[in-house]
Amino acid sequence: MSASPSAAQHPRSRRVSVVLATAGLSTTLLLAPVPATPAPAADGAEIAVTASPVVFVEDGDTATVTITLQVADDTALTEPVSVRWSTGSGTATADADYVAGSGTVEFAAGASSGSERTLAIRTRESRAGETAETVPVILESGDAEVSGGNAAVVVQAHGLPYLNERLSTKRRVADLVGRMTLEEKAGQMAQAERANVTGDPAVITELGLGSVLSGGGSPPAENTPEGWADTIDGFQTRALATRLQIPLLYGVDAVHGHGNLTGATILPHNIGLGATRNPLLVARAERMVATETRATGIPWTFAPCVCVARDDRWGRTYESFGEHPALAGVLGAAAIVGFQGTDLDSSRSVLATAKHFAGDGDTAFGTGEGDYTLDQGITQQSRSHFARTDLAPYVGALAVGVGSVMPSFSSVDWTDDGLGNPVKMHAHDELINGWLKEDHGFDGFVISDWQGIHQIPPLASDSPTTGQIVTSVNAGVDMFMEPSQFERFHTRLVAAVEDGAITQERIDDAVSRILTAKFELGLFEEPFADRSHADDIGSAQHRAIARQAVAESQVLLKNSRRALPLDDDASVYVAGRNADDLGNQAGGWTGTWQGFSGEVTEGTTILEGIEAVADDVTFSEDASAPTAGADVGIVVVGETPYTEGFGDVGGPEWAWDPADGGVFREEKSMSLQPGDAEVVERVCAQIRTCVVLVVSGRPQVLTEQLGSIDALVASWLPGTEGAGVADVLFGERRFTGKLPVSWPRSADDPVVNVGDRDYDPLFPFGWGLSTGGRTSALDRDRLALQTAVLDPATGVPPAASKAIANADVALLEGRNTEAARLLNAAGGR
Secondary structure, three states: OOOOOOOOOOHHHOOOEEEEEEOOOOOOOOOOOOOOOOEEOHHHOEEEEEOOOEEEEOOOOEEEEEEEEEOHHHOOOOOOEEEEEEEOOOOOOEOOOEOOOEEEEEEOOOOOOOOEEEEEEEEOOOOOOEOOEEEEEEEEOOOOEEEOOOEEEEEOOEOOHHHOOOOOHHHHHHHHHHHOOHHHHHHHOEEEEOHHHHOOOHHHHHHOOOEEEEOOOOOOOOOOHHHHHHHHHHHHHHHHOOOOOOOOEEEEOOOOOOOOOOOOOOOOOHHHHHHHOOHHHHHHHHHHHHHHHHOOOOOEEOOOEOOOOOOOOOOOHHHOOOOOHHHHHHHHHHHHHHHHOOOOOOOOOOEOEEEEEOOHHHOOOOOOOOOOOOOOOEEOOOHHHHHHHHHHHHHHHHHOOOOEEEEOOOEEOOOOOOOOOOEEHHHOHHHHHHHHHHHOOOOOEEEOOOOHHHHOOOOOOOOOOHHHHHHHHHHOOOEEEOOOOHHHHHHHHHHHHHOOOOOHHHHHHHHHHHHHHHHHOOOOOOOOOOOOOHHHOOOHHHHHHHHHHHHHHOEEEEEHHHOOOOOOOOEEEEEOOOOOOHHHHHOOOEOEOOOOOOOOOOOEOHHHHHHOOOOEEEEEOOOOOOOOOOOEEEEEEEOOOOOHHHHOOOOOOOOOOHHHOOOOOOOOOOEOOHHHHHHHHHHHHHOOEEEEEEEOOOOOEOHHHHHHOOEEEEOOOOOOEOHHHHHHHOOOOOOOOOOOOOEOOOOOOOOOOOOOOOOOOOEOOOOOEOOOOOOOHHHHHHHHHHHHHOEOOOEOOHHHHHHHHHHHHHHHOOOHHHHHHHHHHHOOO
16 A cells, blocks of 8 residues: 555645545545635635545445645644535435535634544445445635645445456456446547646546556656655546546656666666676566566556667667567567566566567668658568568567567568558558467557557648547557547547447457456556565665676677786776766666766766776876876767667757757767767877777777777666676676677678678677686687687678677577587687
8 A cells, every 4th residue: 555645736725725635545636626715824824725635435434534734834823714515416326325414624723734624424335336436525615715626535346346356357357348438448548648647637537548658758746766656646546536446557668777767776778788698687687677667656667679670870779689589589588577577466567568569670771750760760671571580579578478569650661562652560450460469369458659650641730630540449559658649539539439430349359458457467456556665776786786787788899918807906097978977878768768968867887886996096088187107098988868769870969858958969870979089099099008988879880999999898878887897897797798789890881780691790799708707618619719810900800700690699599509510610620
């Protein structure tokens, strides 16, 4: 049971209010406001009566409503205040369901802020099962303003089969769907955004909304675990004030941790987790994320992305586990297991979402939506390529029971029948109804992306249009993320069914899928936030998991003269803009949608991690400080935050976070930014041992600088635990990471993937040096081959690249013998 959420207030009641509250019940509801005339208190302060809560009561019990006096500045009343109350006409029947009543509560002169009075509403026990019924409690006062609306006593639904947790989920769902009106079903299929219901939360009750989400950068006013839980419990109350009391399902993009929550533990983005090649660690890490997310009242995450990134110019490359479907499939399934656990109703579990179905990482450059170059573009591939590359990771996701799937914004245009007829994934009946639901038996529900159906042709200024809704529902989408247009969606969906454009059977199927998830999550039994793990958020134990993930994600690309590991007594010179910037190392989806540079949340920067180990550290971001006396230089360069199409190379630049101040961010590139290149050149020219860390969401081409660099590390976007980088730099842990994507030689020819006919990257898929320790026989063969073939100035030759990459694919697919054969053959054995 959760603590009481704060009551929403009418704007005129900010200074003094009389607040109705439940005795031991954590619920609030705003009904129609009742205007009244303000009355003075001490020093002329206004007095207002705010009636905001809903009091839930079991059938036959007595509801206790507590009226609390709140006076501005804690001043006392100079004159008495009377509040008249009476039961009104709701869905409950007077005398049959409750005892009608009226009366007056008095606050005498001198009453102080916080004084309480109570009134009781007695209900009558019914012999048969019933849906929930309401008893309005009307407040009136000539001494105080009544604002915020009346109170409501809600007699809980009881005695109905869908409320019986001993019955199977299938029977409960069937019973509940059979009781629902079309309007109620449409409500379950609609999802609104937090910001668009906060000002009028009663709309949740009025429409019977099935879901609310927080988009990127949409925390509640109080961005704390308690603030999140209070807000979501408040929304949940609105849902439970409906006659069937179907709980709300709240969702958030916890794509590398609960990124909207200040103080949450932030993991490396998926590209870094892909480098670990460690499904057990990925599952453990996402279990941690699930625990932190659920502790704030959120039982659903829009993660993981099981996309296969085939063009690293894409702004969402870092959301992919890698460029090969075997890697995305193995680690995507591991992430889902971590999120969902074995019991969805556990306080450590959240419903997972496999996304973006399908082909989002395989779009053609130049086909992106609007100014985007790749994102939301068109996948132009044959059916066979699409099946083995873009659909393959979903097979693993379905095998482990993923609860929801999100279609991609992108389109598919099969080359088999010639280009020119792309179909938006949100409208793709063949793939959603066909491949996903019918062919592969997916029994969860499909949730649209953010206004995803608005891109279904023909486009319109009043989306979602009836045509867009009909097309997508009939293609198999079950719930619709309509952050601001949820009311329009609801109205037009109902009309479309009444007009016969969508069958009642299709609606029942969609709603049944959604309700199944709610039952399995245990929301009908425990709808409010379970805060028992709130103290675990950002805990040392959780940060240790993330720190391990960071260490295992580091990929050692080059290590000439055994530059690494470093001695902790060495004199270390640290430079580069990403050395001491938590926002840059966390990347997008942190704090805001796009993320931002600087103090985005709580954590440890890479520099702070180094300083915790080394005794003698000098930091100069631009390398302008003297380097004399330094034994080793560590240069930390790379990218600044971005998300989605604003990260596309050649795409638009973002400028609208508060931290941006209206200044457009740097143009995205596959090459190091000029300032980064200058710092690398300066430090590597002046200090004998030069180590370069690339903190980025994708490879950064530095072929020209490679010869001057002694040790090169792909650090990806490590999240909040920068100390994990120091762990491998100084030998506390050994380097074990392997490239999840091929590292290109040239920014002019950046598209290179394992399996290409002319495969010639600077470093291949699966490449990763080590710094000692025990390894398997296969790893010893791979490491020996890598040492033999690496040219310190020109990278890896094509033949060796093919062998190493293909061997890694074989290993991912469980073909160990073939992996060994490839490595041995390349090594001349």
